Amino acid sequence: MSAPHRTAEEIGRTAAGPRPVPSLGTQRAAADLSHVDTTLSNGLRVLAVRKATVPLVELRVWIPFAGEDALHPATAEVLAETLLTGTARRDRIEIDADLALIGGDLGSGVDPERLSISGTSLAEGLPTMLDVLADALTGASYADAEVARERERLIERIAVSRTQPRTIAREALQKHRYGNHPAVREVPQAEDVAVVTPEQVRALHQASVLPRGSVLVLVGDIDPQTVIGDLEKALGGWASDRSAVRLPALPDLTGGNVLLVPRAGAVQSQIRLSAQTVSRTDPRYAALQLANLAYGGYFSSRLVENIREDKGYTYSAHSGFEFTDQTAVVNVDADTATDATAAALLETRYELARLGLVPPTADEVESVRQYAIGSLVTAASSQAGLAAQLAALAATGLGAEWLAEHPARLAAVTAEDVANAALEFFAPKRFTGVVVGDADVLAPKLKALGDVTVGEPA
Amino acid sequence: MADPELVRFTLDNGLRVVLAPDATAPVVGVSVHYDVGFRSEPEGRTGFAHLFEHLMFQGSESLEKLAHFRYVQSSGGSFNGSTHPDYTDYFEVLPAAALERALFLEADRMRAPKLTQENLANQIDVVKEEIRLNVLNRPYGGFPWITLPPVLYSTFPNAHNGYGGFEDLEQATLDDCAAFFDTYYSPANAVLTVAGDFTVEEARELIEKHFGDVPHRPAPERPSFAEPAPEGELRGEQNDPHAPLPAIGIGYRMPDPINDLDGYLANLVLAGVLTDGDGSRLQQRMVHREPLVVDIGAGAGLFGPFEARDPDTFTITAIHPPDVSTEQVLAALDEELEKLAATPPEDQELKKVTARWAASLHSEHDKLVSRTLALGSFELLYGDASLVYRLAEKMSAVTGEAVSAAAKALRPDSRAVLVVRPGSGSVESEQEGTEQ
Numbered sequence: 001m002s003a004p005h006r007t008a009e010e011i012g013r014t015a016a017g018p019r020p021v022p023s024l025g026t027q028r029a030a031a032d033l034s035h036v037d038t039t040l041s042n043g044l045r046v047l048a049v050r051k052a053t054v055p056l057v058e059l060r061v062w063i064p065f066a067g068e069d070a071l072h073p074a075t076a077e078v079l080a081e082t083l084l085t086g087t088a089r090r091d092r093i094e095i096d097a098d099l100a101l102i103g104g105d106l107g108s109g110v111d112p113e114r115l116s117i118s119g120t121s122l123a124e125g126l127p128t129m130l131d132v133l134a135d136a137l138t139g140a141s142y143a144d145a146e147v148a149r150e151r152e153r154l155i156e157r158i159a160v161s162r163t164q165p166r167t168i169a170r171e172a173l174q175k176h177r178y179g180n181h182p183a184v185r186e187v188p189q190a191e192d193v194a195v196v197t198p199e200q201v202r203a204l205h206q207a208s209v210l211p212r213g214s215v216l217v218l219v220g221d222i223d224p225q226t227v228i229g230d231l232e233k234a235l236g237g238w239a240s241d242r243s244a245v246r247l248p249a250l251p252d253l254t255g256g257n258v259l260l261v262p263r264a265g266a267v268q269s270q271i272r273l274s275a276q277t278v279s280r281t282d283p284r285y286a287a288l289q290l291a292n293l294a295y296g297g298y299f300s301s302r303l304v305e306n307i308r309e310d311k312g313y314t315y316s317a318h319s320g321f322e323f324t325d326q327t328a329v330v331n332v333d334a335d336t337a338t339d340a341t342a343a344a345l346l347e348t349r350y351e352l353a354r355l356g357l358v359p360p361t362a363d364e365v366e367s368v369r370q371y372a373i374g375s376l377v378t379a380a381s382s383q384a385g386l387a388a389q390l391a392a393l394a395a396t397g398l399g400a401e402w403l404a405e406h407p408a409r410l411a412a413v414t415a416e417d418v419a420n421a422a423l424e425f426f427a428p429k430r431f432t433g434v435v436v437g438d439a440d441v442l443a444p445k446l447k448a449l450g451d452v453t454v455g456e457p458a
Numbered sequence: 459m460a461d462p463e464l465v466r467f468t469l470d471n472g473l474r475v476v477l478a479p480d481a482t483a484p485v486v487g488v489s490v491h492y493d494v495g496f497r498s499e500p501e502g503r504t505g506f507a508h509l510f511e512h513l514m515f516q517g518s519e520s521l522e523k524l525a526h527f528r529y530v531q532s533s534g535g536s537f538n539g540s541t542h543p544d545y546t547d548y549f550e551v552l553p554a555a556a557l558e559r560a561l562f563l564e565a566d567r568m569r570a571p572k573l574t575q576e577n578l579a580n581q582i583d584v585v586k587e588e589i590r591l592n593v594l595n596r597p598y599g600g601f602p603w604i605t606l607p608p609v610l611y612s613t614f615p616n617a618h619n620g621y622g623g624f625e626d627l628e629q630a631t632l633d634d635c636a637a638f639f640d641t642y643y644s645p646a647n648a649v650l651t652v653a654g655d656f657t658v659e660e661a662r663e664l665i666e667k668h669f670g671d672v673p674h675r676p677a678p679e680r681p682s683f684a685e686p687a688p689e690g691e692l693r694g695e696q697n698d699p700h701a702p703l704p705a706i707g708i709g710y711r712m713p714d715p716i717n718d719l720d721g722y723l724a725n726l727v728l729a730g731v732l733t734d735g736d737g738s739r740l741q742q743r744m745v746h747r748e749p750l751v752v753d754i755g756a757g758a759g760l761f762g763p764f765e766a767r768d769p770d771t772f773t774i775t776a777i778h779p780p781d782v783s784t785e786q787v788l789a790a791l792d793e794e795l796e797k798l799a800a801t802p803p804e805d806q807e808l809k810k811v812t813a814r815w816a817a818s819l820h821s822e823h824d825k826l827v828s829r830t831l832a833l834g835s836f837e838l839l840y841g842d843a844s845l846v847y848r849l850a851e852k853m854s855a856v857t858g859e860a861v862s863a864a865a866k867a868l869r870p871d872s873r874a875v876l877v878v879r880p881g882s883g884s885v886e887s888e889q890e891g892t893e894q
Contacts, residue, residue: 005640008573008632016671018520022562024533027555028484028655053482054820085736092746096737100810103817105735122817149749156752156779159702163597268587268595299537300528309524312583315591335591367532374534374553381483382825 030377033386036224037399040232042239043212047390047399048224048231051383056103057126057220058387059119059133062395065110065208066182066247071200073112073185074192079142079201079209080110081150083117084132087139092146095132102128106136112183113247113324114395115209120384123221130234137238140205147198155190162187165263165335165436169270172261172434173331175457177274183250183324211235213244215394219387250324252276256432258345260446260454262439269341269437271348273332275430279323280396286409287417288425292330293368294360294418295319295351295426300367302351303332311347313340323396330425338438342445345435349449352428359419368418373407464844465658466837469666471674472646476833476843477661478653486654487830488560489549490568491838493649494642495542495766496620497683505622506630508541509585510638514548515539516577519570523577526563533559541620543766545838551827554655558664561652565668568645573635582627589621597700601878602707602775603760609694610709610874615683616769644675651834651843654826684768687711692874699881703752705777706787707876710868712758714768716840723853724860725772726763728868729756730811731803731861732774732794737810739794744776750787751776764832767839772868784877792870799866802858809854816850823847 035049065076084106085092099106102125108117121129161167167187174184216235218227253276263269277288289297296303296319307313317334332352336344360368379385380403393402435446439454446452465477496507515537517523530537535552550560593599604619611617650669652661688711698705713721732740733756744750754776759765776787822828823846837843 005637008636011636011639012570012572013519014570019562019566021520021529022558024559025555025557027553030484031482054824056817056820056824093737093742096735097806097810100735100737100814101806103813103815103820105814120817120821122813122820149746152749153745153752156703156777160597160752160777163700163702165595266595268590298531300524300531305524308584309580312580313587315584315588335587335595337587337590363532367528370534371531372534374556375536377483377534377553378485378536378551378826381485384821384824 030380032404033400034224035400036228038228040211040235042235043243044235045215045394046218046228046231047215047394048218048222048227049386049390049400050222050224051219051386052221053383055123055221056120056383057123057129057218057222058383059117059129060217060387060391061117061133061214062391063115063209063214064113064244064246065115066113066245067208068182071192071196072182074188075196075200075204076110076115077154077188078147078151078193078196079204080108080115081154082142082146082201083108083140084136085146085150086141086143087135088141089135089139090132098128098132104129106132112185126222127230130230134234134238137209137235142198142201142205144198147196147201151193151196154193158187158190158193165266165268165270168263169272169434169436172259172436172457173272173274176259176434177253177432178250179458181248181250183247208245210240210242210244211238212240212242213246215391217387217391217394219383219390247325250327253329253432255430258432258452259434259457260439260442260452261434261436261456262454263436264438264440266338266436266438268335268337269435269442271332271334271336271341271345271433271435273348273431273433274329275425275432277321277328277330277425279326279328280393280398280402284421286406287413287421289372290365290368290410290413290418291355291360291421291426292319292321293371294364295355295422296332298368298371302355303348306351307334307344307347311343313337313344313347323392326396332431332433338441341435341437341442342449345446346449349428352426352431355426356423359422360415362415365413365415365418369410369413372410376403376406462847466843469645469669471670471672472644472677473669473672474649474837475665476649476651476837477658478651478829478833479656479658480653481655483826484554484655485551485826486554486557486560486652486656487549487551487826488557488564489547489651489830489834490564491545491547491649491651491834492643493545493647493677493680493838495544495546497543497615498642499618501614502626503630503634504618504626505585505620506626506634506638507546508621509581509627509630510635511539511541511546512581512585513573513577513635514567514571516574516581517572518567519572520566521563526567529559529563535560542761543620545835547831547834549827549831551830557652557656557661561664561668564650565672568643568648568669569672571639573632573639575632578630578632578635582630585622585627586624593621595700597698597702598705598878599700601698601705602709602773602876605696606707606709606773606874606876607760607771609692609876610688610711610771611685611769613683613685616685640675641678644677645669645672646674647677649834649838651830651837653830653833688872688874690871694874694876696876696878697881698878701878701880703777704780704880705775705878706784707878708774708791709874709876710772711872712770712772715764715770716767719852720856720860721864722758724856724864726758727808727811727853727856728798728861728864729758729772730815731798731807732756734811734814739798740791743794744787744790748790750782750790751778753777764839765835780880784875788870788875795865795868799862802862804858808856808858808861812850812854812856815853819850
């Protein structure tokens with residue numbers, strides 16, 4: 001790079017000098033969406049929205065899927081992996097071929113709270129996608145060979161997953177904050193998966209893959225009115241008097257020490273803090289959402305500007321909500337080099353305290369308000385984005401109206417509301433959490449910071 | 459579906475512009491693609507193109523450090539940038555009312571970015587954390603995009619680590635930054651794309667107003683990165699202290715993505731026939747029937763298709779249990795490729811792949827950010843943004859014979875095989891800064 005060129009200083013200025021930043025134009029509101037929000041005769045709630053931007057349709061199904069049994073996480077995981085591997089009418093390859101020919105895909109996954117199925121296809125292929133879905137929901141066969149094979153793959157994948165720093169940190173955080181609650185069992189134990197039988201998977205399907213209390217979201221190039229009839233027809237055979245199984249309520253977090261979890265020789269540490277907040281239905285939620293954005297919820301937040309852009313401690317620092325059934329917590333995440341970890345935790349706590357004591361200025365509040373409103377509009381502008389938003393809302397009993405009304409709620413929040421939410425919910429004392437990293441190096445400094453203990457989570 | 463309206467023109471300073479109006483939602487996407495990626499980095503400056511991408515966010519003549527982020531986000535928008543082998547892109551998606559602001563922000567840093575020692579030092583730290591997060595502290599970090607090219611390629615541009623070594627990053631100077639900017643970041647070496655809710659007249663006027671007086675500098679002459687295909691099978695090994703299972707990465711050279719698009723598309727369809735879905739050939743045989751691997755995937759390009767000029771890489775990656783050998787995986791793969799080379803796939807098998815491609819292209823275009831970036835990168839690499847809208851059709855025109863020919867070209871004696879050996883789970887041997 002030795003060719004003749006200007007200096008950095010010459011590059012950074014022009015004869016005309018700095019220019020004023022243009023002001024914003026007038027924003028047009030998003031068009032109203034034609035939608036239907038109803039419950040089928042089998043108890044399944046359906047949200048169907050017409051959004052014909054491309055000739056596709058997006059499908060999401062959320063089935064509450066909790067279980068207390070010690071083998072539940074392993075059985076549920078095997079079920080999710082084999083749900084779409086064969087029915088009385090189609091084997092695994094026929095399912096894949098039928099979906100492929102309509103440009104489609106169906107996939108399923110499970111967590112301690114729910115079984116989720118996601119699908120997409122060309123809009124003209126929706127009848128086929130619904131037929132395959134209904135086929136699996138009512139007649140998944142869990143053939144011995146498929147269960148055996150998926151069990152093996154799952155064990156191998158669990159091994160890969162448990163070497164990911166983010167999985168290690170997540171498990172440590174879950175155990176540290178929720179102890180033995182079923183919610184902590186996100187990745188099953190390999191030895192549990194190894195003993196799951198096809199009979200157990202079939203029994204779990206019978207007991208728990210249920211329409212009542214579940215939600216199906218369809219977004220795309222569809223007619224929401226007529227699609228309800230199609231769904232009623234396609235899913236009519238999926239019925240039960242019982243309701244899908246909801247996770248027992250999580251205990252409220254009350255704050256406490258940060259646990260330093262040793263990971264010998266790690267070059268980077270995971271900082272994971274967490275505190276109780278309130279869910280979307282609480283009148284304080286909009287103000288709380290803005291307080292969170294100002295803290296660490298977007299790039300221009302206090303936390304990111306401090307520990308990334310000012311100090312270079314991290315590539316990624318972030319705070320955000322985690323919703324579980326009717327409750328919500330706020331989580332703060334940062335991955336930092338071992339040498340910078342203690343200082344990063346200090347700054348992270350400092351910014352928590354400062355948010356309450358030196359609350360967001362009018363400019364900060366305006367910035368997060370516009371960001372919150374703008375992100376809603378952007379996310380809702382694609383079929384997949386809208387389907388994801390609606391599925392998340394539906395899980396809390398909300399729907400498209402909430403989405404349409406939320407910009408007005410955000411617009412009504414005052415700086416004082418944000419200050420109150422900041423002081424109430426972001427006080428450092430309300431947080432607990434973990435740091436996973438090289439304890440030999442980290443322990444002396446973290447202990448000196450205070451409110452840190454060292455050890456494995458209970 | 460008819461092609462959406464597309465307007466293309468060039469400003470006097472050489473900046474190419476693509477406009478794609480679409481009023482279905484009140485949002486706009488703005489991107490700038492510069493025709494420089496990590497293949498253009500000088501020796502001894504690995505990772506520089508990406509480091510420079512970070513610096514372009516750190517202020518310009520009219521915008522203090524942090525102001526770029528704040529203006530985008532306080533307008534309700536989001537932003538990012540990314541570095542590829544042959545280009546670097548910058549983009550924002552915002553409510554339509556912020557269009558002029560977004561254009562201003564991009565123009566200001568194209569005209570006069572503020573490159574300072576302090577920001578350089580800070581962003582070197584941030585990039586090192588990014589590399590720790592994505593490569594050093596993670597199983598299979600950088601596999602295969604960082605680790606396979608040095609086995610398959612022999613010249614520095616094609617073979618080196620695009621994320622960069624810590625020593626190279628630490629030695630980057632402000633003068634390197636100035637030289638890089640003056641060489642590669644001229645308007646004549648860039649494409650501006652605007653997609654979404656605006657009128658063509660309005661956008662044209664605003665673009666002229668904000669970009670019109672960015673002084674012209676000639677675009678640099680683009681070197682060829684061509685190098686001969688391997689004349690035998692090349693082998694490499696890598697120890698991954700975090701990985702719990704062995705992995706294998708196989709790299710083949712593929713047809714020139716730009717000058718032999720049909721050949722390139724045949725490779726994309728081939729990748730689908732091999733590994734797309736449970737019914738695909740390698741999934742069926744190697745995951746379900748035999749089974750030899752935990753997961754297997756095939757694809758064009760190290761991050762995906764259509765993001766590089768020639769030479770580009772066809773990759774196959776697999777994670778497998780310890781009791782399966784590399785040779786077993788390769789033997790099954792070669793056998794399936796030979797079958798395809800001998801007997802072209804039936805139409806039905808092709809249709810499964812191309813229907814899924816058509817749907818995934820629609821889905822990508824439905825997301826404004828992806829559509830904006832695709833239009834920009836196709837204009838830059840192919841000189842034709844509208845190709846984006848014809849890809850699905852071109853894919854469906856690929857014949858079984860073409861896929862067969864593509865399979866025949868993936869020869870064992872002209873490929874690279876990278877074997878990843880899993881570590882014991884301990885990370886104590888890891889040395890910071892010597893990531894390979």
